[in-house]
Amino acid sequence: MRLIVTFHLQCRIVNTLVYYGISLNTAALSGNMYLNFAISGFVEIPAYILSIFILNRFGRRWPLCLMLLFGGVACIVAFFIPKRKYIAQPGDFCHLGWMTTTLAMAGKFCITATFAIIYVFSAEIFPTVVR
Numbered sequence: 001m002r003l004i005v006t007f008h009l010q011c012r013i014v015n016t017l018v019y020y021g022i023s024l025n026t027a028a029l030s031g032n033m034y035l036n037f038a039i040s041g042f043v044e045i046p047a048y049i050l051s052i053f054i055l056n057r058f059g060r061r062w063p064l065c066l067m068l069l070f071g072g073v074a075c076i077v078a079f080f081i082p083k084r085k086y087i088a089q090p091g092d093f094c095h096l097g098w099m100t101t102t103l104a105m106a107g108k109f110c111i112t113a114t115f116a117i118i119y120v121f122s123a124e125i126f127p128t129v130v131r
Contacts, residue, residue: 008122011068015115018075022108029104030083030097043105047112054113060121064114071110078103 026040027033054063078100 004125008118008125011064011114011118012122014068015111015118018071018107019111019115022075022104022111026104029101030095031101036101039101039105040108043109044112047109048116051113051116055117055120060117060124064117064121067110067114067117071107071114074103074107074110078107 023040026036029036051063051067081096081100081103083095083097083100
């Protein structure tokens, strides 16, 4: 039971930090900050709906692990993408901010889904006294 409590506590802490980190940092992403914030809010709706279908179809453990993995990979890749990439000459460059924004929203989608999954998972696995 100690191992399960430690795992769930770690998942909840990681979920909370990444979720609020992405949510509060949407204004710093490239592009229009109002549009980024709106997209950040709209990404949550399909994530919650998809998590309901995933939970009914595949259970709790594997969707949680895969969504945490995909969300983490998307956030790490978004971190290492440069804002600009020089093309041929030092004055010519291509903006790659849209890719960072897309990967950050994909990470937020996965983290939002794991938020819903871990909430249901911990409510089912722990007795009422522990909750």
